[in-house]
Amino acid sequence: MLKLLNSINSKYIELLKYLGIYDLINLLYGKYGQVIKFIIAGGTGAVIELGLFILFTGLLSIHYLLSNLIAISIAILVNYIISQKWVFESGRHSKEVELVVFIMLSVVIILLNQLLMWSFVDGLGFNEKISKVSSIALVAIINFFAKKFLVFKK
Template identity: 40%
Template sequence: MSFIRRAHKSQVVKFLIVGGLCAAVEFLLFALLVHRLELEYLHANMASLIVAVVLNYLISCRFIFKRGRYSGKVEFAMFVLLSAIGVALNQYLVWSFIEQVELHVYAGKIMAIGLVAVFNYFTKKHIVFMN
């Protein structure tokens, strides 16, 4: 039983590290697009999310999760589908935090990343990779 707990904790730690890396890339790209290229924040959010999702898939397959019971194509399609739901959730949260709650654009983005990370972990672990 303790082996299972250690393995799960190790997987969570790896997920947090990879997620943190991808979140940093996502946030830095978002900031670059908003403040340097003056892209509208929702468009910048979408672009930064796409880059982060692809990066996260590549790293997750390699370092966090073992291949699931699905073929590579099905696995990637499920990853993309669940990531699209996460992207929609992220877009909604960013908009809500900025427009409704009136948080600073960076604070809203950081809060959205944190909340969607929980959704991402559980869907990737229990639906996509099933391990």
């Protein structure tokens, strides 16, 4: 898994150099490194989540709320692994307590995401894919601060 994360990291670096923003990000990294790592980890999770959601709803014709539940659950697991190994420092709690707090937080995040999806699609009549992207963005902000202050040490 660590090789995969390093490979992903090197691909992001190549992309940032290609876009000409590597030096700027490197400068900001000293002060905002954890936030940058979280954005990269979250971006990876968001791509996985959105990709699975599109696969399940578009190609497999699974109802959007069930597709959302499956996609976000898988993305949360991937994000936990990346967050634990790369973004945050463990040690606020024992491994067991950390996992329990993470699972409890994940349940809240899943419920919030489901509520947002339902509100956007059924309540406001938005497109499912636009609703998914909007839900991911809104939940990501809450997710960062909850993980930073409730789950992990730093």
